[in-house]
Amino acid sequence: MPTGVALRAVRAQLFDAAERVLLRDGPSGLTSRAVTTEADCAKGVLHRHFDDFDAFLAEFVLDRVEKLDEKTIALKDIAGTGTVVENLTEALTAVFESVAVAIVPLVIFRDELRARLRREWPAGVPVLTQAAVMIAAYLETERGLGRLAADADVDTLAATLIGATHLLFADRTGAAPEPDAVRKTVTAVVGSGT
Template identity: 40%
Template sequence: MSPRGVATPDVRERLFAAAERIVERDGPGALTSRSVTTEAGCAKGLLHAHFAGLDEFVAELCLDRFARTATRARALTELTGKGTVAGNLDAVVLALFDRGGPALSGLALTRPAAAQRFREAMEGGAPGFAAVQGAVSDYLEAERALGRVASTLDPPTVALAVVGTAHHLLMTTWPGAPDPRPAVKRLVAVLVEDAR
């Protein structure tokens, strides 16, 4: 545990990773300020020293993870012409389900103040599902130009179907439920392969 008054490096990420472990292992109901700092091995007040409270912490955690996935999605265009189209899409879309994704999404919805902060950030332009969807569409356009998917493939519609399905599964999956990733992989394979 970090002693009082000693700086904790990468505090936000350390607390975020601890929260993900708690939610994945014990469910959203186990997430408290104290459980996060205990899991992170930090001083009890550290979370409140960096966030206005647990609701702000939860909102910031969700926003951070969406931003990471959006950054990863934007990098899809660098994979144009490499690997398989389905494999490249899987890597980005399945990242939404990493590290407690479904449980974290549900957690934000059950905390009205966190949900409001998250909504305001999205309205203000923070990256979310729309950013991922746009990046997937751009990637599919580039692959279509190379002839790696059928010329009849409609990139915006396929992107909407894939990201919309991921969103649905994130909102309806809970710890202990069947793994949603195989369904997403099947959908990606069907949409991309059927169009070839």
């Protein structure tokens, strides 16, 4: 007799289940059994769609990176409105309140996952690197609009913002930082006149 419920979009449901488990239980709690239990399906379902659990995790991480691409478009669309500091504060908070902060220790925790990700993502932790690309694209647009210094090094600013903000959000079990703490960090990096 089959167990669980029929899965229409198997990968999406498994990835969503993995995200919930990762956010709730951390990297050590993210097992194939935990994912399939959360998705309410038989364990074999995961193994029918992925070579092994590390292959599943690699695709999960890359899927979550793709979701940042949607945020990139939305962030670039608000360029020229509000203030640069407020736009960055909101964007960085959204990134780090998502699964991104939980993916970092997952990638660090699993050697085979890191090795698989290196095949497609040669540098950095994929979600953080993609978030830096997103922030740099936004800053480049703002620089083009004259709301950031013409000689601003947007790539360095973006990497600095990602690193500094990650430190604020790094404890997934603690309370999220106050918006003022994120705003203060952004202001320190890009300046208060933006």
